Amino acid sequence: MKVPVPLKILGFTVATTAFYTVVGQLVPQKEVHPPKQTALEKEMTSDELVKAGKEIMEGKGLCSTCHTIGKSGPLPFPDLDGIGAKAATRRPGLSAVDYLAQSLYDPDVYIVPGFNPGMPVIDEPPIGLTDQEVLALMAYLQSLGGQVTVTMESKVWPLAEGSGAAPPAGRD
């Protein structure tokens, strides 16, 4: 029996489309939902704050999209392993808390050598963390190799006068 040409073409088109559909089913399947609100209370212990900060880091903060923890090699953005300790030494005149706060609220002031600017301002859309969420996130970052000192009562931004936060020369 001779199959009519239009039918052959239809069958071939369906087969090609089916092939690509199958390819689409073979890759990892993940549904991404809008970030959930992390519950934050005034009276939180350091451990609770760190746990909430980790949730924000992986969820609403979108930090894990760019930053890794404990990876080496040609990375596009700085690895955050040990940032709790490194933060105090990155910029002379800035404490660990000040450095972390500045990196989150005004990230282009200082770029880690070897990397490009690219960090978004964390308290503006599309990320839009609240000040409380930033505190929880900072607590988590401090916990990566350092001592957690921030609490929900801390005032970290804007930096206090004379904290050494003057922008590097040449910056607008």
Next chain:
Amino acid sequence: MKGRPNAKIAVASAVVVALALAATVGIVRFVLSREYRAPLRSDQAEQTPRVQAQQDEAAAQAKADRERPYSEESYRRFPVVGSRVAVWVLAQLHLLFAAFVLAVPLFVLIIEFIGWLNGDERYGELAHEFTKLLSVSLSLTASFGAFLLFMLVLLYPKFMNYLMHVFSPTFAPYVGLFFLEAFFLYTYYYGWGKFSAVTHLLLGLGLNIVGTAIMLIANAWLTFMTTPAGISESGAVISTMDAVRNYTWMPINIHRMIANVAFGGSVAAAFAAFKFLAAKTDAERAHYDWMGYIGNFVAICAFLPLPFAGYWLASEIYAYSQTLGLTMMGGAFSWLFIIQAVLIGNLFLGANYYLWLGMGRVQASERFQGYIKYLLILIALCFAVWATPRSIIATVSETRAMGGGSHPQLGYLGVMSAKNTAVNILILTTYVSFLLYRRSGRTPTVSWAKLGNALQVAISLLAGGIVLFLGIYGYFVEASVRIRLSVPQVGSVLFAMIAVTVIDVLMYRNAKSLGETHWGRIHPISQYVLIFLAVTFTWLMGLMGYVRSGLRQHWHVYGVVRDTSVDAFTPTLGYATRVVSVTVLLFFLLIGIVFWLASLSDHTKEHA
């Protein structure tokens, strides 16, 4: 004796009277039960506390209805598949037909212009044949556009209200241009052979200018949604012009223009393939083989620079927001680019295979066939590199054995340095295939032919060497340096293609013919390759349309208008590819009708 019968009659009469009375009472009761009762009388008669409560409730509801304030609905729900899928499929169908309607006039005009320049009537006829596909396609484009607009207004009223707030000054010009497009298209099509050649060419030019302007306006709306500009922090419009000229507007304009031509060329080639396969005579086969070749040539010429336009678009997305860029390449959509690699790899394989099969129609092309296996090896290697993911789906024990999510060796092929290198070599290889096809059946007669050949080989090898060196170098430098290496890679390939083409054109002037080109003498499988390329291009457009739009994730306008509907999540890639496939099949069913309608005019002529 006389008294007894009278007594009987008396008893019987009494029974009859009693029955008659009973029947009368029954009838009266029946009639009374159906008697009309005035509502007042009825209410008064049946008033109970429950009825009273119901009346109070109804009165309260009526009062609440009268006093209800107007509030704008944010979303309405489309049955069964949901609003997102309904709008997604309609938008994609509209875009596919729009791409076709914009692309075909572009290369039809070029073909007609070539025919006018060299006086070869075949080009004019070919251009006319391509144009036949346009009129029905324009109607379908407009119908899907109107359908899409109604659905958007119906299902996303609040968001559409916001877009109107920003872009209302662009709507009237858009509609006006659409009328102009219809005018130019129908005058161009129906005026074939009825105007002077120059007037007809100018009509075609007008059609292309108006079509491009329409695309530029529509692109402003959709690019604004991803990279908004010209608005305040709360979303109030400051400058509509700035909203139009947002970060990704021009890269999308260029990318779409090139992609539309590649897509339009491939669909037109698929039409020729359909006609070739259904042809009954050698003359028909020769004509449609040539038509398919031209359509595919247009598609591949546009396809080669497409990755470069893609780089520019991606870099503008990164420039606007690193978060957006990384969501695209390293986040939720990273695996989509592996699917894209399979599609583009298939396009390169298909395009090269068609060229190699095409050598069969040219006499004395055997001398180049030995090179095909090397080209195939290169293409296969590059395809494999491009399709290698950075992280691999593995079990816990496999991940532990590898020391992470990446394979210890193959993982190095999953990064951008390797992929940029692979795609540039793929482009170069396809160009070499085309060059071999172009040279089939001819030999140069110029005195400097040997030098020309040597120069061409040297330039190609040099470009390949630069691409390979920079690809490897990228592994040893910091991210800030690595990201800039793609520019010299792309630059060297573009330079090689331009320089080698210039040398080839000069070298093959007055070339000696070694044999005829026998159009129509090609294996039928080549026509299925053309259909495969058209389906793959269409599917690729569907997939990349999804990533461009899905990139915003839970935002209608990124960072400004949040999506709070039930569809605010990003579906799995498996789900997305199923929607893309359904859309592609719907498109091909509809374009099949367009082909059929275009063929009807041939039948009419045959019968006439």
